[in-house]
Amino acid sequence: MRRVTPLWTSAEIESATGGRASASFEVTGVTFDSREVEPGHLFVAMPGTVADGHQFVASALEAGAAAAIVSRPVDGPHLLVEDTAAALTALAIAARDRVPEAKILGVTGSVGKTSTKEALAAALERRCRGRVHRSVKSYNNHTGVPLSLARMPRDTLFGVFEMGMSNAGEIAALTRLVRPHVALITAIAPAHIENLGSMEAIAAAKGEIFEGLEPGGTAILPNDTPHRDLLLRAARRHAGRTVTFGSGDADITAVHAVRGNAGGSLVTARLLESQLTFTIAQPGEHWVSNALAVLTAVEAVGADLAAAGLALGDLGGLKGRGERHRVAVEGGEALLIDESYNANPASMAATLRNLGTEPVEGRRIAVLGTMRELGAHSDEAHAGLAPHVLDAGVNSLILVGDETRPLEQALGGQVEVQRADDANAAAELLLKTIHPGDAVLVKASNGVGLARLVERVAGGAATCST
Ligand SMILES: Nc1ncnc2c1ncn2[C@@H]1O[C@H](COP(=O)(O)OP(=O)(O)OP(=O)(O)O)[C@@H](O)[C@H]1O
Ligand SMILES: [Mg+2]
Structure with a gap:
């Protein structure tokens, strides 16, 4: 059996960060998200842009954290430093060195x-x-x-x-x-x-x-x-x-x-x-x-x-990045490909190409949402998906978000298009559109929230291994 050693001891963290430990402790993991704390973890109270991590120290310790890295003293085992983000980086450097x-x-x-x-x-x-x-x-x-x-x-x-x-x-x-x-x-x-x-x-x-x-x-x-x-x-x-x-x-x-x-x-x-x-x-x-x-x-x-x-x-499918679900629909099954985690012109093109080569008995359906962070290139990039949609032989398209309008225009009526304002509305449309034997590609930038649509339509469905 492998010897179980702690990830870090308080002495090692002190020497890496220059901080001062309130007690002697050992930790088995590191996290800065209090919701992810497991017993034995070190919680790093990061100076968040939304909320200061120090607000969550008490709940992290309650959840079993062995100690916290903080920049002001707290109740419970901790390591006091001037700058918690810098301390995490110092720990990273020490981890790489060792x-x-x-x-x-x-x-x-x-x-x-x-x-x-x-x-x-x-x-x-x-x-x-x-x-x-x-x-x-x-x-x-x-x-x-x-x-x-x-x-x-x-x-x-x-x-x-x-x-x-x-x-x-x-x-x-x-x-x-x-x-x-x-x-x-x-x-x-x-x-x-x-x-x-x-x-x-x-x-x-x-x-x-x-x-x-x-x-x-x-x-x-x-x-x-x-x-x-x-x-x-x-x-x-x-x-x-x-x-x-x-x-x-x-x-x-x-x-x-x-x-x-x-x-x-x-x-x-x-x-x-x-x-x-x-x-x-x-x-x-x-x-x-x-x-x-x-x-x-x-x-x-x-x-x-x-x-x-x-x-x-x-290799299994990664959630939101190509995971394939067999979805029960009235009278049979359909395939749903979950690409809801992210989208940009390159990954849209790659996955549409893939949908085009998918052996299907029914129709090819694509639920496509906004590709974000494209700035001034947004309209052109969305319109640029049209040839990929056509090449893939998509029979039915559900578009989510206003930014996808240039795609609808570029298609010029060559493909049946339905529009939805958000993921829930798109799920409603998809449930009405999908039939046995269909293959559905779901893809957008993560922020569009199409993961909710996948959950709604495929929640509990079998995950295919390929
Ligand atoms: N080599 C590739 N070329 C084009 N598209 C790809 C490639 N590999 C993966 N993809 C597509 O890109 C999507 C995102 O993949 P992945 O999450 O691995 O990217 P990432 O670079 O880690 O993204 P992020 O910037 O969000 O961390 C996948 O769902 C898939 O559609
Ligand atoms: Mg990534």
Whole structure:
């Protein structure tokens, strides 16, 4: 049996943060959301923009937190620091320092970060169960990344961290904390273009991930972007080795990919000198691309490629990112693909393409909501979905949110369109529209709330494994 050691002792936290502990304690986890506290956790009272974390210290301790990091004394075991956010970052730095033997992998990109991070962790776990640490959810920003690092157990062999940004300079700061041996960019697409202004600026901001590479580290980047050369230049400034994945002249490429009956793909990939044939449980060309990136990263850290292939074949759908539900409808069943977690032009195109290749007996229905954070590009980006809707052979479209009107106009009556103001209204329309044998794609930015529609229509439904 593995020896159970605490994640942090109060003495270690004192020495990492320069704070003062009110008592001696040990913690088994770290969190800054009092609703997530489990017995034994360290609760960090962060200076929130909405509410000050100090308000929740009492409830965190009541829920079993072993101690809290605070900037003013509280009742109960705590560690007093000047700045709690800085203390969390200090803990993150100490966490990274204490695993000098671990291989650390950093993932960024405009789409597919969480999908790739989860697949990568699963691929490494296959041979190394219990010794792979990863960020949870999309904890990828200036608080999420330090939190994910601070949670890394001291016996970690592989650490996989997601890094995101909404502005230039953010990834540069995060990657210097993560100090990856392998830095991976999934794809470049117009997400957060509102803040960054241009696709070049987005690519450059993603390329910042290479700045934190450990000496001799590996940079992995997508071949299929007009900004590949910009990324290559950024990579070569910092990496010992640079590998491209995708199509054309990419170093790592799928020589052959066929869609399986159940939705996934059978892929033969050329990986530098070798060839590997594997299945991916998750459907879609974007998953072929993510899988190539995953295998490249697995190879770069010297882990087992065959085991990684097995993991990709087993990968379950991620909630809101492609999870497939069999929904009972009068007279039979329909398929509902839950992509409610996020949407931008690239992921909309990828998943519509996927819907188009879905074998269906009935009709193809798409419930599409607003893609947010597109600023001045919003109308053009929504209208730009029209060819993808048509190519996918969508028979019936339910549009949610005013921003989707340019799409309706661009379709010019070629597809049946119904409009809804919100997720609940869209659910009503969908329930009236759906028939046995139909396939339904549900996709929008998370804030549109289509997860509620999925819950309403598919709550309790069986989840298909592919
Ligand atoms: N390589 C890819 N190319 C295009 N679309 C993709 C790719 N991988 C995943 N997607 C699509 O993007 C959606 C979001 O995926 P994911 O959550 O992995 O992205 P993310 O980059 O982590 O997003 P966030 O910025 O919200 O953290 C998925 O549901 C899927 O539709
Ligand atoms: Mg994410």
